Amino acid sequence: MLRTIDLRGRALSTPELLAAVPRATAARDEALTVAARIVHDVAARGEEALREQAAQFDNVQGHDIRVPQHHLDEALGGLDRAVRAALEEAIRRVREASAAQIPPVRVTELGAGARVEQRWRPAERVGVYVPGGKAVYPSSVVMNVVPAQVAGVTHVVLASPPQAEFAGRVHPVILAAARLLGVEEVYAMGGAGAIGAYAYGVPGLGLERVDVISGPGNNFVALAKRVVAGVVGTDSEAGATEILVVADASADADWVAADLVSQAEHDEQAAAVLVTDSAELADAVATRVAARAATTRHADRVAAALGGPQSAIVLVDDIAAATAFSNAYAPEHLELHLDGLELGDPRVDAFVNAGAVFVGGHSPVSLGDYLAGSNHVLPTGGQARYAAGLSASTFLRPQQIIAYDRAALADVQDGIVALATAEALPAHGEAVVARFAQDGAR
Structure with missing residues (x-):
């Protein structure tokens, strides 16, 4: 299952640390060529290309690409009450946390009559992408739409793949989440084709090009964003999910194992890494991971992710070495299970490169995925060294106003x-x- 890498007694450079647990890159390299072809096909042929792609990739034909309003209404009407309550609470929490991300207007007086004002202008039109492959992500509807609304975006558009299981409709829970948020312009289109449609527009569907594209997806979606960069704005290039846990001997091995498995169930390319200075904890986590992985619903997917080169248990000399490893790796999700750790502890400040940091045993990544109030669309693949997660600021443009x-x-x-x-x-x-x-x- 999870291999163990012993780095104790070795002083390694950043490249050497990264080489110890390499990320899966081959599939992304191959996806770029395919994504470019799909995007350019949609730019050239519009709706015809989208329908061919739906038949090829989603096994759907003759569906409504532009989702009728009654699909949204029916989805909300049929939504499970518990799921609706959870979505409404997630919306409330993300809305409140996102409001804190809006920079205030700042005026700098450089002298008498010399004034520079800094304002933040929202994008007019944003295209949100919500995946619909191995799992269904109504939470991603919340995480993308709410910050855009809080930022003041005028038009928020949503796209998600058509589902053969639902006669070509977007998954009903995704539609229901969109309806809860008041999103009216929704398209049943997926993958790189949806990104191309957002970037170039599809007049036959009444789809105007957007200004900014956001949302997670598979390698083809991530690389399609790279293809259209410069045509429209995009958020970070989100690839396969990853979790890095830094833990000492005080950590609960079963909690750590549960968190590693939880992220591995996303995708076969997901990365699950534990870095610890405790050989006893490493052994205990390995045992608990094996037990949990064997009994979880997506056991095959989890086994592939945990058995891949991107996942490992890493033994280091001390927590300082674990901190160095984490900062070199720059994970999407970083969990800290350290003795006596709580918010405000200066040890947290040492972990400078991470999309989101989860402090203490009662702050699992799953909390951030749904109801922490933070955003779960985060930079992967080491992009946390220079890129931020999705926030209200993703949809804002700074504008300087000069008056002398x-x-x-x-x-x-x-x-x-x-x-x-x-x-x-x-x-x-x-x-x-x-x-x-x-x-x-x-």
């Missing part, structure tokens, strides 16, 4: 002329001098 009066401009006139001359762009300086030359002429 005559006296304030006069104060910097000589500096502008000097710099313009140094850059051999004299007309830049002359544009300022002209404002004062006119006064002299009068």
